[in-house]
Amino acid sequence: MKKIVLCLLLFIAFSSCTSTKEIAMTTSKTRQPESNSLLCATKPILPVDVKSITLNPVDVAPISLNISSELPKSIHTKASRIVDYAFAFDGVKYKRGGTTLEGMDCSGLVVTTFNSENITLPRISRDMANTGSLIDLKEVSKGDLLFFATRKNSKSISHVGIVTTAADGFVEFIHASVNKGVIVSNMAEKYWHLTFVQARRVI
Template sequence: MKRLIFIAFITLFTGSCKSSKQSKHSKKTASKIIIEPSAIDQTSTNNKTDSLDPSKINTATSKAETIISYAKQFEGVRYKWGGTTENGMDCSGLVFESFRTFNILLPRISRDMAKKGHKVPLNKVKNGDLLFFKTQNRRNTINHVGLVITSTNKIIKFIHATTRKGVIVSSLTENYWKTSFVEARRVL
């Protein structure tokens, strides 16, 4: 039991939006994106996060819109490093949980998420794509991720978690995000 608690504790504090040092002796394991064909039609109660309920999402919409609708339920949730619930959320936790709820498994850390799917030019970005940023970190690596919620008329809006405002919607036209932007990727 102590070992299980220790593993859960380590997992919680090693997965974040910020980059962390990797152990020299750790084995590298490949993570996969797993998409089950019926994932969007399922409304399993074991995927609920407290009062956030994936079964409340309109399943007649596309996978991307379903994931976006679920992510939007977290808007206004405070920032919590390593968080994945309505009690606190970090950027990669928001994306990870929004996809995981519909049986699409992504890595937990933003820089690892940036290795999945394929790169998409900004003029081809669609709802559900992921935007990656380098936000003034010492290692100059990807350390922030956002989920595209709208992409029309050259205006791209994305939902993400910030340390100051928690889970919010921002625009890629905002100077800070425009200058920190690295790439967009499609995993769906």
């Protein structure tokens, strides 16, 4: 009887061990696919071909520096400024001894104009003819002075004008004429060609 009971106990114990091993093995086998599934779910990182990437340019408005391309209408030299100043009196009537818009004489126009650039000249045209450097008529340029002997039967200098244009032998000058006031004349005119005495540069 005791042997039978002992055999039953051994059988039960053996059965318990077997179930435990089977459960452990089953659990192990059940977890394995789960681990594999996690690995498979992760996508491999592939190398990127940088050359195949197309970058779309971003539309960027050009930066405005507000720099005007326009320079002043003219960058004046001293001679140009002198001529421009003289033209401010164009049309002013002749007045002996005059130096204003109310009236001008020839030397008054020259003295007043050059004073605007802090250049002091004698008040009388014949005295002006002794200033600066003597130049040939072919060499004159803007701002030079032309001297004339306009008195009848006299070779003494009595008139002066300021060169406004000199190009290819064509010379214009602004001056105060007794009959017409401040005007522009040119050396191609017979009267001025015949009465011309000399040209001088004082700038």
